[in-house]
Amino acid sequence: MVVDVIVVGGGPAGLSAALILGRSRRNVLLCDDRQQRNSASPEIHGLLGSNARSPAQFLQNAREEVAGHETVLLRRTRVTKIDPSDGAFKFACADGTTGIAAKVLLATGLIDELPELAGIEALYGISVHHCLYCDGYEYTGKRVVAYGKGDKGADLAVMIKHWVKDVVCCSDGTEVSEQAVTRLRQHEITLRKERIQSLEGPGGALARIHFESGSGLACSGLFFSTGCRQASDLSTHLGCKRDEKGGIITDPATEETSVPGVYVAGDASRDVLLVAVAVGEGAKGAVAINKAFLRRDGLCD
Ligand SMILES: Cc1cc2nc3c(=O)[nH]c(=O)nc-3n(C[C@H](O)[C@H](O)[C@H](O)COP(=O)(O)OP(=O)(O)OC[C@H]3O[C@@H](n4cnc5c(N)ncnc54)[C@H](O)[C@@H]3O)c2cc1C
Known part of the structure; x- marks a missing residue:
């Protein structure tokens, strides 16, 4: 041809x-x-x-x-x-x-490259996202998690704050620098450092994050930066x-x-x-x- x-x-x-x-x-x-x-x-x-x-x-x-x-x-x-x-x-x-x-x-x-989190596949694209320009607007008035290891999650969380008021940063068992912790505090963002055990939600809609520590976090969406x-x-x-x-x-x-x-x-x-x-x-x-x-x-x- x-x-x-x-x-x-x-x-x-x-x-x-x-x-x-x-x-x-x-x-x-x-x-x-x-x-x-x-x-x-x-x-x-x-x-x-x-x-x-x-x-x-x-x-x-x-x-x-x-x-x-x-x-x-x-x-x-x-x-x-x-x-x-x-x-x-x-x-x-x-x-x-x-x-x-x-x-x-x-x-x-x-x-x-998706984060290795149990339960993510059923939620990806529906309530777990990577792009704020694509999906950030839909989360106004809801709680969103910024996921990323080390300072990556903190950087993402600060940016998400422009779109969504209620943001929680999850570093999944990794340490976050003092500088990043200070920035999170300045923007009134809670930091959860525990390792994540799984994500859960019906029909693709994220409802809860389970931590290995045994506690949980109710939320509607998760943004990641990998x-x-x-x-x-x-x-x-x-x-x-x-x-x-x-x-x-x-x-x-x-x-x-x-x-x-x-x-x-x-x-x-x-x-x-x-x-x-x-x-x-x-x-x-x-x-x-x-x-x-x-x-x-x-x-x-
Ligand atoms: C979960 C998710 C949600 C998104 N939501 C939005 C949104 O709401 N709004 C928005 O604007 N953007 C969104 N995006 C971004 C958007 O998907 C991309 O910007 C867009 O698809 C890019 O188009 P593309 O044609 O470059 O690549 P793609 O759409 O990825 O298409 C590339 C194609 O090339 C094929 N291909 C690759 N190699 C070969 C080969 N050797 N031979 C033959 N075929 C090949 C692939 O199989 C694929 O079909 C989203 C992305 C993701 C991951």
């Missing part, structure tokens, strides 16, 4: 790029293995005109919209390899598809430069990486991690790719 662009990843960034490329009459193969980052969440918040739609519904509508363009092919598969080849890129997928693409757009996203990593190593294999956070470095005007012809959109660059930004970066990368083709064909400067 020979295409103008292979888009790797079919979250908001990849689908947005495929939409604009399809509307630019470019031949596109979009491959996605459907592990979108927010799939555990029931609602997307903060997306203009689409607030509170479920991620599954959003993606289903987006796929249908993109698939309506005759030059775009969507495949549910993982891209396993991309190699530079004679000014283009050879690719291979887990379902056996192989081919050549003139340009590559990586929209492969990130994977979150880390995340790239969901794909294709950019490493291609030699794209990364920043100190592990984000793939891109040109802010074009989304092109340090490897000419390879573009990145969405969370993989670790800029602002929101659906709206992923959609925007996908569109921006697609326009830059189309302009590069127009220049190649002598149709623009």
Whole structure:
């Protein structure tokens, strides 16, 4: 198969790029293995005109919209390899598809590292979160826990205070510096240093934290600050430069990486991690790719 662009990843960034490329009459193969980052969440918040739609519904509508363009092919598969080849890129997928693409757009996203807490899986995305911009607003008037080891939980707790008045900091059996304790006191935030035994709540709604000490804490939500990593190593294999956070470095005007012809959109660059930004970066990368083709064909400067 020979295409103008292979888009790797079919979250908001990849689908947005495929939409604009399809509307630019470019031949596109979009491959996605459907592990979108927010799939555990029931609602997307903060997306203009689409607030509170479920991620599954959003993606289903987006796929249908993109698939309506005759030059775009969507495949549910993982891209396993991309190699530079004679000014283009050879690719291979887990379902056996192989081919050549003139340009590559990586929209492969990130994977979150969840805290190791018993009971977290059933609550994650519903009442246990990592992003205040996504979910902080919903907790006005409720009690929220800021979870993080060492000073991380304390830093998060102080920030949450802007969104929610009733915040408790849990350091899960780890020590917190004197400086952080002072800051917590200044902001009237309670610190619980006991090790957490489990999280509990019906139907995904956190209701109580149980400590190993035997005591408990009633609360409605928990925000954590751990880390995340790239969901794909294709950019490493291609030699794209990364920043100190592990984000793939891109040109802010074009989304092109340090490897000419390879573009990145969405969370993989670790800029602002929101659906709206992923959609925007996908569109921006697609326009830059189309302009590069127009220049190649002598149709623009
Ligand atoms: C629990 C949770 C809740 C969130 N809530 C919100 C919210 O309310 N509002 C908001 O704006 N943002 C929210 N976010 C952030 C939002 O999910 C991301 O910013 C957004 O999904 C980024 O889009 P993306 O297209 O870059 O990546 P993703 O949506 O993660 O999509 C990447 C896709 O690429 C695929 N992929 C990766 N490697 C390969 C490969 N080699 N081959 C084929 N496919 C591949 C993955 O399987 C995945 O389907 C939330 C995040 C989480 C974790």
